Amino acid sequence: MSEKDIEKEISAIKARNKRVETDKAWETSWTRRICIMVLTYAVVVLYSMTISKISNAWLSSLVPVMGFLLSTLSLKLIRGLWEKHR
DSSP, X not given: OOHHHHHHHHHHHHHHHHHHHHHHHHHTOHHHXXXXXXXXXXXXXXXXXXXSOOTTHHHHTHHHHHHHHHHHHHHHHHHHHHHHHO
16 A cells, blocks of 8 residues: 555545544534424424314423433433443
8 A cells, every 4th residue: 555545545534533523513412402302392383283283282392392302311321321331
């Protein structure tokens, strides 16, 4: 392998690592969580008001949103336990 090939390979690895780091940062970001929560809330409110005719749809639609938030917060703990026993 030539020095030029090695440099290309190192550059490719660095670029990949940067993409992976960015993806991981996005997956754990509050921006992503809040976007998902807002979109989930909007869809559930719309569904509750039009299809199921649930009274007080604004309040009852918070249930899945809070479930999502709690699941994202607890996943760090669960992942830590999984990594420890892997």
